[in-house]
Amino acid sequence: MNILLKNIGIITGGIDNPHIEEGFVGIKDDIIDFVCSADELQPEFKAQKVIDGKNKLVMPGLINTHTHSSMTVMRNYANDLSLHEWLFDNIFPVEACLTGEDIYWGAMLGIAEMIKTGTTTFTDMYLDMNEVARAVIESGIRANLSISPIKFNAQEGNKIIDETSKVYDFYKYWHNKDDGMLIVSLEVHSTYLFNREWLNKSSEIAKDLGIGIQIHIQETKRELLESIEKHGITPSRMCLETGIFDVPVIAAHCVHLTDDDMDILKAKNVSVAHNPTSNLKLGSGIAPIPSLLERGINVTIGTDGAASNNNLNMFEEMHIAALLHKGYKNEPALVNAREAITMATSNGAVANGLGGVTGVIKKGMKADLIIIDMNKPHLCPVNDPIAAVVYSVQGSDVETSIINGKIVMENRVLTIIDEELVMSKVREVAKRVIK
Numbered sequence: 001m002n003i004l005l006k007n008i009g010i011i012t013g014g015i016d017n018p019h020i021e022e023g024f025v026g027i028k029d030d031i032i033d034f035v036c037s038a039d040e041l042q043p044e045f046k047a048q049k050v051i052d053g054k055n056k057l058v059m060p061g062l063i064n065t066h067t068h069s070s071m072t073v074m075r076n077y078a079n080d081l082s083l084h085e086w087l088f089d090n091i092f093p094v095e096a097c098l099t100g101e102d103i104y105w106g107a108m109l110g111i112a113e114m115i116k117t118g119t120t121t122f123t124d125m126y127l128d129m130n131e132v133a134r135a136v137i138e139s140g141i142r143a144n145l146s147i148s149p150i151k152f153n154a155q156e157g158n159k160i161i162d163e164t165s166k167v168y169d170f171y172k173y174w175h176n177k178d179d180g181m182l183i184v185s186l187e188v189h190s191t192y193l194f195n196r197e198w199l200n201k202s203s204e205i206a207k208d209l210g211i212g213i214q215i216h217i218q219e220t221k222r223e224l225l226e227s228i229e230k231h232g233i234t235p236s237r238m239c240l241e242t243g244i245f246d247v248p249v250i251a252a253h254c255v256h257l258t259d260d261d262m263d264i265l266k267a268k269n270v271s272v273a274h275n276p277t278s279n280l281k282l283g284s285g286i287a288p289i290p291s292l293l294e295r296g297i298n299v300t301i302g303t304d305g306a307a308s309n310n311n312l313n314m315f316e317e318m319h320i321a322a323l324l325h326k327g328y329k330n331e332p333a334l335v336n337a338r339e340a341i342t343m344a345t346s347n348g349a350v351a352n353g354l355g356g357v358t359g360v361i362k363k364g365m366k367a368d369l370i371i372i373d374m375n376k377p378h379l380c381p382v383n384d385p386i387a388a389v390v391y392s393v394q395g396s397d398v399e400t401s402i403i404n405g406k407i408v409m410e411n412r413v414l415t416i417i418d419e420e421l422v423m424s425k426v427r428e429v430a431k432r433v434i435k
């Protein structure tokens with residue numbers, strides 16, 4: 001289907017790209033066919049659907065580079081705890097009770113929430129990823145899903161079970177599914193759940209399949225200190241030594257980094273997923289984002305799961321990312337609005353190996369865009385659209401969302417996902433598993 005957005009404010013995205021005050025975007029099937037001003041419009045473009053952009057803004061869909069979508073089933077469970085108590089004493093025992101169906105419905109709810117708050121691509125790691133993949137394909141969202149080569153059982157003395165064959169099966173079945181809507185990567189949870197042997201093996205698997213890795217790195221001070229005590233090196237250096245950083249990596253958190261760690265991340269082209277809300281809520285700390293940006297490291301934004309955030313709203317995350325470092329360092333110029341949007345869009349695309357595919361509104365890119373209704377008291381007057389998106393717009397202001405050229409939400413109604421059904425299923429799951 002061809003779609004025409006007319007007379008609309010356009011944030012094209014990318015650090016140097018312009019904002020167009022009243023422009024046109026033409027979508028031909030799954031691709032952006034043109035982006036232009038009124039005098040450049042091609043009259044021969046025939047659209048089956050025309051969206052009038054008066055008092056609206058279109059921008060690239062947001063890219064959530066670190067989440068665990070199925071954890072919506074544990075939303076608002078286990079609060080005000082440190083990461084260690086939260087994860088080992090509360091989350092792992094509940095996760096041990098989750099069925100494949102639970103994971104499917106939890107992921108579907110996470111996807112519904114993400115679409116309703118402007119996310120068009122997400123990066124995920126969880127337990128039964130076949131169930132998450134099923135939800136991704138059915139819902140029409142774009143995703144990078146990682147699967148673990150081991151099963152780690154905290155309930156049974158931290159036993160490790162080899163599940164390498166599941167990685168190969170998952171890759172074979174899902175990688176590039178639906179014309180590339182789903183891509184596969186390897187989950188290496190962390191250097192505290194994976195031993196050196198499995199870090200080495202994981203890097204070999206990722207190299208063999210030609211895929212990237214998703215990992216948690218240096219989320220807490222405790223993680224850093226225990227690594228130094230046990231191995232004599234930081235988790236980042238451990239990743240360097242075991243070959244983890246020889247493939248494209250998205251490293252979530254990166255809160256407690258040494259200067260040497262930052263040099264390693266830069267040298268190995270590692271992308272960082274900044275999760276400010278989760279880091280604040282678990283009392284983990286504040287990631288040195290300005291230092292990472294100064295080094296030219298690709299910094300992106302993630303929500304983490306709904307059990308540590310407690311939502312998957314990327315507008316909220318972008319807002320906090322833009323405010324946090326200004327206040328922490330007494331420096332208002334840090335993480336400016338343009339940088340925050342870039343982190344949440346095109347940098348996220350690059351991190352997922354989707355640069356040139358999504359993250360920017362430009363001819364030839366996949367049509368992954370969101371339309372924001374600016375005709376609201378808290379968004380009036382707009383004055384500066386870039387600032388408005390970061391400092392005033394809320395996730396619920398996203399009116400329509402287009403992913404791969406398909407309208408997945410129109411006037412705030414999801415067109416593919418049955419929102420009521422999904423919520424009732426997840427309520428049932430929560431009733432059963434949350435004690």
Ligand SMILES: CSC[C@H]1O[C@@H](n2cnc3c(O)ncnc32)[C@H](O)[C@@H]1O
Nearest residue numbers: 068091125126127189216219304305
């Ligand atoms: C094996 S699937 C992923 C695993 O990660 C857990 N998890 C969720 N959030 C965090 C976090 O912030 N740090 C470390 N681990 C996290 C999740 O519960 C799953 O068990």
Ligand SMILES: [Zn+2]
Nearest residue numbers: 216252304305
């Ligand atoms: Zn996480």
